[in-house]
Amino acid sequence: MSTDYYPIQQPEDLPAREREDAMGGYFMMFASLAAGLPLPIINLIAAIIYYHVNKHKSRFVRFHSLQSLLSQLPVSLLNAGLVVWAISFFKYEFNFDNTFLSYLIVVILANLLYLGFSIAAAIKARKGLMYYFIFFGKLSYEIVYKVKEDDEQIYRNNPPV
Amino acid sequence: MNTMKKRLWRDFLILVVLFLGAWIFFIYNPVVDSEVVKETYINKEKELKDKLVDLLDYKIADGDTTQLLRSLGELKHLVSDKDIVYDLYYSDSREINAYALPSNMIVINRGIILECDTPEELIGVIAHELGHLKMKHHTDKLITALSIELLLPGSGSTAGEVTKILTQNAFSRDMETEADDYAIKKMKELGISPNYLAKLFKKMYKKSDLIPEFLNTHPGMNKRISKFSKYPFEESKLEFTFDWLKVKNSL
Ligand SMILES: [Zn+2]
Numbered sequence: 001m002s003t004d005y006y007p008i009q010q011p012e013d014l015p016a017r018e019r020e021d022a023m024g025g026y027f028m029m030f031a032s033l034a035a036g037l038p039l040p041i042i043n044l045i046a047a048i049i050y051y052h053v054n055k056h057k058s059r060f061v062r063f064h065s066l067q068s069l070l071s072q073l074p075v076s077l078l079n080a081g082l083v084v085w086a087i088s089f090f091k092y093e094f095n096f097d098n099t100f101l102s103y104l105i106v107v108i109l110a111n112l113l114y115l116g117f118s119i120a121a122a123i124k125a126r127k128g129l130m131y132y133f134i135f136f137g138k139l140s141y142e143i144v145y146k147v148k149e150d151d152e153q154i155y156r157n158n159p160p161v
Numbered sequence: 162m163n164t165m166k167k168r169l170w171r172d173f174l175i176l177v178v179l180f181l182g183a184w185i186f187f188i189y190n191p192v193v194d195s196e197v198v199k200e201t202y203i204n205k206e207k208e209l210k211d212k213l214v215d216l217l218d219y220k221i222a223d224g225d226t227t228q229l230l231r232s233l234g235e236l237k238h239l240v241s242d243k244d245i246v247y248d249l250y251y252s253d254s255r256e257i258n259a260y261a262l263p264s265n266m267i268v269i270n271r272g273i274i275l276e277c278d279t280p281e282e283l284i285g286v287i288a289h290e291l292g293h294l295k296m297k298h299h300t301d302k303l304i305t306a307l308s309i310e311l312l313l314p315g316s317g318s319t320a321g322e323v324t325k326i327l328t329q330n331a332f333s334r335d336m337e338t339e340a341d342d343y344a345i346k347k348m349k350e351l352g353i354s355p356n357y358l359a360k361l362f363k364k365m366y367k368k369s370d371l372i373p374e375f376l377n378t379h380p381g382m383n384k385r386i387s388k389f390s391k392y393p394f395e396e397s398k399l400e401f402t403f404d405w406l407k408v409k410n411s412l
Contacts (some may be wrong), residue, residue: 096198098195101191102183102187105183105192134176
């Protein structure tokens with residue numbers, strides 16, 4: 001298994017356009033606000049679309065939009081869980097207990113943390129810097145920068161046969 | 162395993178532990194007392210209920226004030242379900258209707274009482290409405306509660322408008338079938354032939370210019386009548402402390 005990684009671009013090599021595209025990924029979490037619908041799924045869809053539109057621009061852009069997308073997954077799941085749990089109160093019984101209350105607090109904290117880290121990452125990206133979230137940063141780096149064995153072949157030009 | 166994979170696993174475990182740890186921490190160190198929140202919610206629900214009863218001038222069936230309310234109270238105690246505590250109300254409306262509302266309320270109109278030749282028919286009606294409550298057909302409890310709040314005096318709505326909104330909230334055909342099945346079960350339990358309800362439906366059908374909750378969306382009125390008519394009519398052996406005719410005449 002190859003453990004080679006593509007070099008990480010330095011700020012001076014990154015045109016302003018790419019920095020802005022890298023920053024844009026983190027703003028997808030506000031997509032549902034723009035759409036005026038409080039549905040977490042809209043953010044997720046926006047992030048997926050953003051990633052697919054921008055992934056070929058450069059590894060730097062791809063890394064940031066992938067990190068934004070991946071880190072949004074668990075937050076979206078937690079939010080969806082909260083919505084389902086809350087709806088069950090009105091369908092069944094109003095079982096408002098400490099287990100739910102605590103979950104609510106943790107989900108709010110998770111959202112705040114996610115928001116804070118995303119803003120930090122967006123600022124860094126704008127400056128042409130990498131910024132690694134716990135887990136998602138390493139995962140995105142691994143996916144985007146790791147040299148895959150067949151990569152070389154795919155991008156190699158061959159003489160006519 | 163290469164080091165990157167190890168680091169990924171380590172990070173992942175940190176996140177899971179952080180999440181579960183925080184969740185458990187706040188379960189044992191609650192920021193607010195969930196019991197207080199729950200109580201506030203329940204009080205709010207009660208408050209809304211009282212406001213509604215007040216606005217629409219519903220009379221609670223257990224009231225000991227009139228012969229009618231005493232009799233309705235007696236019927237209510239017959240139609241009981243161990244899983245559900247409900248309140249039965251009388252409304253002085255001429256519309257031939259009865260309806261179930263969120264917060265476990267059943268409202269019986271003067272119109273439908275006058276239509277019932279026997280208390281057994283009314284028991285069937287109450288059982289049908291109790292079926293809606295029992296099967297939790299009110300999924301929009303909060304929405305209804307909020308809309309009541311918005312409609313309450315101050316916003317300039319009349320009692321008539323509120324009633325209209327509350328009663329036009331029709332249930333689906335499946336829900337009506339479920340409520341009917343529950344009514345049949347309940348009536349059998351009480352030793353009342355479900356045929357009593359068929360009789361009431363036939364009378365209501367003749368006055369079909371009125372489309373109360375009872376007739377609306379229903380799986381075809383004829384189908385419904387035949388469902389209840391399947392059961393042979395037998396005089397019920399239930400005894401009441403009141404004289405139904407006298408009760409009706411008092412209205
Ligand atoms: Zn019904």
